[in-house]
Amino acid sequence: MFFGLDWEKFLLILVVAALLVGPERLPRYAEALARLTMRVREWLQGAKTRVKEEMGEEFDDVEWRKLDPRQYDPRRIIRDALLEDAPVPTVKAVSAGAAIAATAPARPVSEVTGDVPFDSEAT
Structure with a gap:
């Protein structure tokens, strides 16, 4: 309805307000509310x-409606605006491992299997 209230909650608020x-x-x-409603309706019509x-x-x-x-x-607005200028080429999805392997420089095996540096004061 309005203010995020459904009909049951709105009716409960009305009952509590009446009490x-x-x-x-x-x-x-109730009469003041009716006058206010009529004024608002006339204002909107005007x-x-x-x-x-x-x-x-x-x-x-x-x-x-548009x-x-x-x-x-x-x-959708951004996609349409971007597509108006030029067609975007489609990119084939690649797995993360294949992308890293394709961009990483080749290293010798001995460097990869060597000891990992450890700093005892860092932890």
């Missing part, structure tokens, strides 16, 4: 009308 406010003040608060007037005929041509920020995936 805290009390039966004497509850009608006044804003929509004002935007329509300022944009003119173009307002009906806009595809509002402008919804929730539909954007940053990975």
Whole structure:
């Protein structure tokens, strides 16, 4: 719903608020909430009308669903932007051992099997 609340939690909060406010003040608060809701609805309708007037005929041509920020995936946007410039060649995956062996210089076997240096003060 909103603020990460589901209907059961929202209903529980309303019941607790009604108990805290009390039966004497509850009608006044409900009336104030209804007035606030009507003002917000009128304000939103006025804003929509004002935007329509300022944009003119173009307002009906806009595809509002395409402008919804929730539909954007940053990975897709970056991939599409990179692919627009030039095609990217595919790279064959190589195992880590083969990549290290291909790039490491050849060393003599005696150097590999020699004693490992040890520093007793380092630990």
